[in-house]
Amino acid sequence: MTERQVTKLLTSWVESANREDADFPLNNLPLGVFSVGDGEPRCGVAIGDRIVDVAALEEAGLLDLPGGPLLDVPFWNELMEAGPEAWAAFRARMTELLAEGAAEQAQVAPHLVAQADAEMHLPFLVSEYTDFYAGRHHATNVGTMFRGAENALPPNWLHIPIGYNGRASSVVVSGTDVRRPLGQLKPPQAEVPYFGPCKRFDLELEMGAIVGQASEGPISVAEADAMIFGYVLLNDWSARDIQAWEYQPLGPFQAKATATTISPWIVMAAALQPFRASGPVREKELLPYLREPAPMLYDIDLEVALTPEGGAESVISRTNYREMYYCSAQQLAHHTTSGCPMNVGDLLGSGTISGPEKDNRGSLLELSWGGKEPLELTGGATRSFLEDGDTLTLRGHAQGDGYRVGFGDCTGKVLPAMDVPDWAR
Amino acid sequence: MTERQVTKLLTSWVESANREDADFPLNNLPLGVFSVGDGEPRCGVAIGDRIVDVAALEEAGLLDLPGGPLLDVPFWNELMEAGPEAWAAFRARMTELLAEGAAEQAQVAPHLVAQADAEMHLPFLVSEYTDFYAGRHHATNVGTMFRGAENALPPNWLHIPIGYNGRASSVVVSGTDVRRPLGQLKPPQAEVPYFGPCKRFDLELEMGAIVGQASEGPISVAEADAMIFGYVLLNDWSARDIQAWEYQPLGPFQAKATATTISPWIVMAAALQPFRASGPVREKELLPYLREPAPMLYDIDLEVALTPEGGAESVISRTNYREMYYCSAQQLAHHTTSGCPMNVGDLLGSGTISGPEKDNRGSLLELSWGGKEPLELTGGATRSFLEDGDTLTLRGHAQGDGYRVGFGDCTGKVLPAMDVPDWAR
Numbered sequence: 071m072t073e074r075q076v077t078k079l080l081t082s083w084v085e086s087a088n089r090e091d092a093d094f095p096l097n098n099l100p101l102g103v104f105s106v107g108d109g110e111p112r113c114g115v116a117i118g119d120r121i122v123d124v125a126a127l128e129e130a131g132l133l134d135l136p137g138g139p140l141l142d143v144p145f146w147n148e149l150m151e152a153g154p155e156a157w158a159a160f161r162a163r164m165t166e167l168l169a170e171g172a173a174e175q176a177q178v179a180p181h182l183v184a185q186a187d188a189e190m191h192l193p194f195l196v197s198e199y200t201d202f203y204a205g206r207h208h209a210t211n212v213g214t215m216f217r218g219a220e221n222a223l224p225p226n227w228l229h230i231p232i233g234y235n236g237r238a239s240s241v242v243v244s245g246t247d248v249r250r251p252l253g254q255l256k257p258p259q260a261e262v263p264y265f266g267p268c269k270r271f272d273l274e275l276e277m278g279a280i281v282g283q284a285s286e287g288p289i290s291v292a293e294a295d296a297m298i299f300g301y302v303l304l305n306d307w308s309a310r311d312i313q314a315w316e317y318q319p320l321g322p323f324q325a326k327a328t329a330t331t332i333s334p335w336i337v338m339a340a341a342l343q344p345f346r347a348s349g350p351v352r353e354k355e356l357l358p359y360l361r362e363p364a365p366m367l368y369d370i371d372l373e374v375a376l377t378p379e380g381g382a383e384s385v386i387s388r389t390n391y392r393e394m395y396y397c398s399a400q401q402l403a404h405h406t407t408s409g410c411p412m413n414v415g416d417l418l419g420s421g422t423i424s425g426p427e428k429d430n431r432g433s434l435l436e437l438s439w440g441g442k443e444p445l446e447l448t449g450g451a452t453r454s455f456l457e458d459g460d461t462l463t464l465r466g467h468a469q470g471d472g473y474r475v476g477f478g479d480c481t482g483k484v485l486p487a488m489d490v491p492d493w494a495r
Numbered sequence: 496m497t498e499r500q501v502t503k504l505l506t507s508w509v510e511s512a513n514r515e516d517a518d519f520p521l522n523n524l525p526l527g528v529f530s531v532g533d534g535e536p537r538c539g540v541a542i543g544d545r546i547v548d549v550a551a552l553e554e555a556g557l558l559d560l561p562g563g564p565l566l567d568v569p570f571w572n573e574l575m576e577a578g579p580e581a582w583a584a585f586r587a588r589m590t591e592l593l594a595e596g597a598a599e600q601a602q603v604a605p606h607l608v609a610q611a612d613a614e615m616h617l618p619f620l621v622s623e624y625t626d627f628y629a630g631r632h633h634a635t636n637v638g639t640m641f642r643g644a645e646n647a648l649p650p651n652w653l654h655i656p657i658g659y660n661g662r663a664s665s666v667v668v669s670g671t672d673v674r675r676p677l678g679q680l681k682p683p684q685a686e687v688p689y690f691g692p693c694k695r696f697d698l699e700l701e702m703g704a705i706v707g708q709a710s711e712g713p714i715s716v717a718e719a720d721a722m723i724f725g726y727v728l729l730n731d732w733s734a735r736d737i738q739a740w741e742y743q744p745l746g747p748f749q750a751k752a753t754a755t756t757i758s759p760w761i762v763m764a765a766a767l768q769p770f771r772a773s774g775p776v777r778e779k780e781l782l783p784y785l786r787e788p789a790p791m792l793y794d795i796d797l798e799v800a801l802t803p804e805g806g807a808e809s810v811i812s813r814t815n816y817r818e819m820y821y822c823s824a825q826q827l828a829h830h831t832t833s834g835c836p837m838n839v840g841d842l843l844g845s846g847t848i849s850g851p852e853k854d855n856r857g858s859l860l861e862l863s864w865g866g867k868e869p870l871e872l873t874g875g876a877t878r879s880f881l882e883d884g885d886t887l888t889l890r891g892h893a894q895g896d897g898y899r900v901g902f903g904d905c906t907g908k909v910l911p912a913m914d915v916p917d918w919a920r
Contacts, residue, residue, distance in 0.1 A: 224744055226740055229681075230740075232744075235660035239835065239838055240835055251833040252713055252832055254654065254655055262779070263654050263782065264782070265784050290918040309833065320742075320746040321744070321745040321746020322746075327835035328834045328835065357679065358690070407690075408677065408737065408749040409677075409753045410664065488713075
């Protein structure tokens with residue numbers, strides 16, 4: 071199923087990075103933006119339970135990047151823009167500085183801060199946000215609920231990575247509270263719509279791919295893959311009742327515009343190379359412009375945890391990124407077919423990642439089958455959709471031999487809806 | 496039908512601004528970004544057939560804006576950000592400087608350049624782009640073609656200004672050539688799709704509203720109206736055959752991503768106030784959050800001209816912006832219902848503006864009724880959809896008493912598709 075080249079743990083002088091269950095060993099080196107106390111947000115790299123203040127390393131002359139300085143801003147877009155050679159040089163130098171026995175240990179050590187003391191910010195400026203619908207189990211589940219099992223997949227689905235443009239302004243970093251949206255709603259049996267709080271608020275478990283280079287005109291899947299800078303976990307919060315009423319004929323709009331939460335650490339594509347996985351067997355042959363020249367998915371274990379206010383955590387779903395039908399490179403290649411210019415900082419949501427079994431489903435819509443089969447949580451509470459006070463946490467990691475490349479938590483808590491304003495009554 | 500307060504021409508010492516048919520009298524003062532020869536792009540204001548180099552006026556101390564300098568960059572976003580008081584101060588001072596008998600005429604005159612000598616650039620940084628489907632004649636025409644006359648309007652249409660997110664990176668300024676897109680296509684009778692050039696390339700006549708202030712959380716229609724900085728003409732180039740195959744279930748994607756052309760001059764909302772017009776009688780009462788507190792459309796005459804390569808121009812459509820069912824303020828208010836943050840520089844396409852008669856239709860899809868009734872052009876050529884070499888020009892103006900507030904041309908020429916790349920064969 072997968073063709074991964076398993077590598078071993080690279081050991082670091084930062085002890086906490088060498089634990090078997092550490093999300094951030096030396097093999098990973100993910101990129102974030104952090105602040106401590108009242109300090110300004112700065113670029114940092116996670117190692118074990120620490121953050122290396124790489125802006126400080128660059129300032130101190132320990133990190134000399136081609137085209138630098140690139141890290142004197144509170145986002146990673148400048149490193150992206152500098153291109154793949156700079157990305158590789160950055161990883162090589164960071165690996166050198168943090169490896170066990172590094173000559174520079176004493177110079178680097180003062181620039182470590184504890185993750186526990188840091189506040190995380192959006193790691194990059196999101197240029198534009200596109201979301202896909204590229205998981206076959208998810209599309210089949212949703213299609214079956216809405217159109218019946220015979221018509222579950224639309225006729226184009228096995229030929230096109232179906233996508234739609236989302237709203238970049240709504241992307242927030244893990245830890246940001248998410249307020250239940252208001253919206254225009256029409257219960258199926260009602261004659262007319264009304265304006266009020268969403269009653270079917272949901273999550274979507276996704277991966278986000280970050281475009282690290284600009285393009286004009288159509289590009290191949292191989293070119294697209296080389297343009298992807300890294301990945302994050304992504305929760306595409308979804309108001310199912312708003313969506314049901316608004317989405318015909320032009321697709322979801324306000325149902326998806328409240329918030330999209332991403333994990334704070336960008337795992338660079340290079341850190342994921344050992345975990346490459348093949349796409350599925352194709353029921354219908356893809357057109358040449360969409361064929362993968364090599365395995366382009368990744369073997370990344372994913373889970374969703376739900377914690378009610380004051381309650382215990384329940385893991386409500388476990389799945390894997392290799393369940394996708396289309397990979398991010400195929401999505402990006404398709405995105406460019408019409409000549410659509412892509413830019414540094416564009417974010418592509420994979421689409422909801424559901425697996426074949428019931429407990430592999432990546433949304434409550436699927437897990438509770440549209441509310442017909444409420445989910446039982448630890449402690450006995452049930453959920454059809456999200457309730458106020460619920461905290462959702464996505465987690466993911468690729469499992470190596472004695473180490474893992476993890477993403478850190480992607481979390482958000484649901485706040486009650488605001489009161490309906492006077493002018494809307 | 497309209498409640499406009501007709502005003503008179505304000506006369507300018509720039510003679511060409513005082514002609515009855517001038518798009519840019521002193522009443523207008525639209526904002527663009529221009530360059531001359533090898534010079535850098537700069538902020539300018541159109542007056543008659545000239546452009547005032549307002550960056551130079553600001554530098555010279557003739558234009559002292561609150562929070563300035565605001566015009567030392569090649570885009571108008573900084574003035575937008577400065578807020579409605581700065582917008583009003585800007586217009587008041589420009590009116591003073593350019594009015595007949597202005598004390599500063601001799602100081603300002605050296606900073607005029609001929610529009611004929613200038614190249615125009617995008618007048619603002621487009622943050623995000625949303626397109627709507629808010630013209631009833633257009634939605635009825637398209638719906639009738641696709642679903643029959645009984646089901647022409649989707650059930651939500653009379654309740655929601657239907658919109659979808661577009662691609663900001665594809666927005667270009669008038670005068671930019673537009674290459675016919677490639678894409679995935681499936682003729683209705685074909686078994687499988689293929690990859691090739693679009694065969695049903697089309698225009699959409701729209702107005703674009705520019706959001707000039709940021710918001711978080713839902714806002715009222717009145718607040719939304721106050722946030723709109725100005726308007727442009729907008730041609731939402733559309734690949735109808737790509738759209739037909741891709742758009743279910745999540746809406747148009749690559750069909751709309753090739754290019755969206757806007758006119759180079761932002762006509763500020765203040766310049767359009769005398770031309771306010773009421774919305775239509777509502778067949779179904781709108782929910783309170785969407786009701787207009789006052790007339791919020793504008794009486795703007797619009798036309799579309801098509802010029803084949805080497806041929807004569809044909810005006811193929813004449814309509815008016817007051818044909819819209821939903822105004823931009825209603826669209827913007829709806830856009831914020833879910834808590835979607837709006838930003839300075841967001842662009843909202845009105846949706847295609849068709850009128851009740853055949854020659855009022857704002858797209859070739861409607862004008863040729865899906866290709867079944869090809870349109871006859873001056874000189875005898877016919878068109879179902881656009882052909883390579885065709886130049887499309889949108890024009891618009893509000894008619895005052897002896898003067899007009901115009902938008903200037905919004906034009907683009909269709910170039911042949913690129914060859915299908917080897918990797919896509």
